[in-house]
Amino acid sequence: MSANVPSDLKYAESHEWVRVEDGVATVGISDHAQAELTELVYVELPEVGRALKAGEPCAVVESVKTASDVYSPVSGEVVDSNKALEDNPGLANGDAFGEGWFFKVKLSAPEEVDALLSAEAYAAQIG
Amino acid sequence: MLKRTPLFEAHQALGARLIDFGGWEMPVQYSGIMEEHKAVREAAGIFDISHMGELSVEGASSAAVLNASLTNDVSRLEIGEGHYTQICNERGGVIDDLYCYRTAEESFLLVVNASRIEADWDWLVARHGGFDAAGSCSLNDISGERAAVALQGPKSAALMRALAEGACDLAKNRIGSFAVSGLEQPVWISRTGYTGEDGFEIVCGNDAVGVIWNRLLEAGAKPCGLGARDTLRTEVCYPLYGHELTEDTTPIEAGIGWSVALDKGDFVGRDVLARQKEQGVERRLIAFKMTGKSAPPRPGYPIWSVGDAAKMIGEAASGTQSPSLGVGIGLGYLPLEFARKETPLEIEIRGRRAPAVVCAKPLYRKDRTD
Numbered sequence: 001m002s003a004n005v006p007s008d009l010k011y012a013e014s015h016e017w018v019r020v021e022d023g024v025a026t027v028g029i030s031d032h033a034q035a036e037l038t039e040l041v042y043v044e045l046p047e048v049g050r051a052l053k054a055g056e057p058c059a060v061v062e063s064v065k066t067a068s069d070v071y072s073p074v075s076g077e078v079v080d081s082n083k084a085l086e087d088n089p090g091l092a093n094g095d096a097f098g099e100g101w102f103f104k105v106k107l108s109a110p111e112e113v114d115a116l117l118s119a120e121a122y123a124a125q126i127g
Numbered sequence: 128m129l130k131r132t133p134l135f136e137a138h139q140a141l142g143a144r145l146i147d148f149g150g151w152e153m154p155v156q157y158s159g160i161m162e163e164h165k166a167v168r169e170a171a172g173i174f175d176i177s178h179m180g181e182l183s184v185e186g187a188s189s190a191a192v193l194n195a196s197l198t199n200d201v202s203r204l205e206i207g208e209g210h211y212t213q214i215c216n217e218r219g220g221v222i223d224d225l226y227c228y229r230t231a232e233e234s235f236l237l238v239v240n241a242s243r244i245e246a247d248w249d250w251l252v253a254r255h256g257g258f259d260a261a262g263s264c265s266l267n268d269i270s271g272e273r274a275a276v277a278l279q280g281p282k283s284a285a286l287m288r289a290l291a292e293g294a295c296d297l298a299k300n301r302i303g304s305f306a307v308s309g310l311e312q313p314v315w316i317s318r319t320g321y322t323g324e325d326g327f328e329i330v331c332g333n334d335a336v337g338v339i340w341n342r343l344l345e346a347g348a349k350p351c352g353l354g355a356r357d358t359l360r361t362e363v364c365y366p367l368y369g370h371e372l373t374e375d376t377t378p379i380e381a382g383i384g385w386s387v388a389l390d391k392g393d394f395v396g397r398d399v400l401a402r403q404k405e406q407g408v409e410r411r412l413i414a415f416k417m418t419g420k421s422a423p424p425r426p427g428y429p430i431w432s433v434g435d436a437a438k439m440i441g442e443a444a445s446g447t448q449s450p451s452l453g454v455g456i457g458l459g460y461l462p463l464e465f466a467r468k469e470t471p472l473e474i475e476i477r478g479r480r481a482p483a484v485v486c487a488k489p490l491y492r493k494d495r496t497d
Contacts, residue, residue, distance in 0.1 A: 038159050041448045042422045044477075060477065062422050064160040064448045069333050 001036060003032035003126060006097055010113055011122035012073035020113055025074050028101040029061065029092060038063045040089035045081040045103050048085045052076060052105060054112050059102055061092070074112045076105040132177035133333045134340055141350055149242040151178040154352040163355035164450040167322050171280035172351035173343050180244035181273045181330060182237040182251075186264035189233050192255050196395055197227060198378060200388035204229040209236075209300050209317055211386045214247060215396030219377035219403065221246050224368055226319060228302045234351045236302075236315065238330070240368045246271055254395065274336035277328035278343055279351075279359075287327055289346035290293070290339060291316055294327060303485050306343075311337045321356065323363030325490065361445050361456060362491035364414050370444045371428060371458055372414055379403040380460065381412045382488065411466040416456050417474065421481035423448040423455035429475040430459050433482075440465050443474065451491045461485075 009017045015033035019026045034040070042062040052072040059070035062101050081103040085091050092100035107113070117125065129152035140146065141279035143154035154175065155287050156163060166172045184193060193201045200283035209228035213221050223243040228236040248268055255264070278286060283430070284295045291305035294316040302317035312332055320326035329339055344350065357367070366372045367383055378387050379400055389401050417424065424446030429439050446457035465472070468487050 038156070039161050044422060060422065064164075064358060064423075064450060065155070065344070067422065067425060 010116035080104040152225040155350040160354040163351040173348040177274035179239040180270040188263040191222040200391040219396040219399030220374035322359040364403035364488040366371040431473040
């Protein structure tokens with residue numbers, strides 16, 4: 001499988017991506033992850049205001065047969081979640097790195113981002 | 128080491144995602160459950176069901192032996208006819224649910240669940256020890272030499288023409304032995320299935336199944352995995368062993384009493400089943416549908432009653448997103464007072480309760496999708 005791995009993002013081994021702008025990280029799941037999960041039928045997102053720790057399960061994605069956890073790659077407070085994705089989980093299948101974003105976190109430990117995988121390292125992980 | 132069917136390499140070549148299913152390395156999906164599900168509802172899909180077990184029972188007393196252990200009445204079967212039945216324990220609990228075909232006056236073919244082959248064998252041998260003592264009834268486990276595929280969907284009959292024209296004339300639940308060009312031995316073909324659609328199941332030798340698989344693929348059948356098989360059967364509320372049926376649930380509670388012949392004479396479990404049929408049961412297998420926007424239910428999720436005295440009243444035996452209906456659906460045992468159609472329920476999903484409602488079975492019907 002040749003999944004799309006944009007070079008300007010950072011990645012978690014658990015297949016989330018992170019885009020940082022002005023101290024706020026937008027988080028989603030990778031193209032590879034959505035392809036593995038297949039057609040999503042339901043997405044549960046963290047509530048705005050919730051404090052997250054890096055590595056904490058904070059969202060759930062469900063395909064026809066399975067429910068899978070999504071982990072926050074970074075620590076901080078949830079400042080936004082993607083309502084459009086809740087209404088149409090297929091956005092994560094169709095546009096994993098764009099319209100299909102999950103939630104935004106105001107970083108409490110920005111240095112955590114440096115420890116995440118580069119696009120190159122993530123591409124190597126998913127082979 | 129997981130067991131593999133003779134079609135294992137074919138699945139790999141098709142890019143199937145493989146999982147451990149009761150000790151077998153089986154395809155759960157190829158292109159995607161939604162797509163495969165739709166193909167079976169609208170056209171035709173093909174499933175590898177070679178993991179299923181086949182037991183052959185033969186001899187002058189075979190009908191009597193089977194009738195002492197199976198819930199349905201094999202004496203009603205004509206040659207070339209099959210029916211759904213169960214093997215029960217003394218408590219009326221289900222040891223296995225299976226199809227029994229009469230292939231000749233004194234020959235029967237039992238098609239059983241993969242996970243229950245040994246349990247069935249042990250039970251039958253223990254009950255009727257010395258199967259071939261007088262040569263009047265022999266029991267043989269032929270699962271190892273047999274492979275099987277299911278061709279399912281409204282276009283199945285049209286595709287079957289590519290394989291065995293004569294099989295297209297089989298009526299529902301009938302079985303016959305048919306020659307297939309390119310194969311030395313004839314194969315068993317029955318008009319049966321586990322999807323709620325028209326279709327066929329083909330039982331053949333291990334070395335013949337590749338030819339059959341390829342020919343049906345070439346004819347246009349879409350390869351389908353166990354994922355779609357499960358969503359299809361859940362929509363039409365067919366029980367799955369280990370979920371709706373266990374040694375602690377009875378066919379009467381499961382709502383499959385139509386396959387229990389109480390009038391045929393004694394058989395294992397009859398006392399309990401007859402009492403349940405006369406006096407009623409305390410719980411019944413119900414089907415439910417989610418009514419609001421929620422995650423799909425999954426096996427094991429708690430089921431709650433609603434209102435001021437809300438309490439946990441059961442758990443989901445099966446649960447999935449329904450590709451045909453676009454909502455979460457499930458099956459579960461509930462006390463009778465909650466088993467009536469349109470009774471509101473709540474399903475506990477990750478600590479939060481979401482609304483659902485008891486529905487008539489089946490949940491999906493071709494002509495009625497409300």
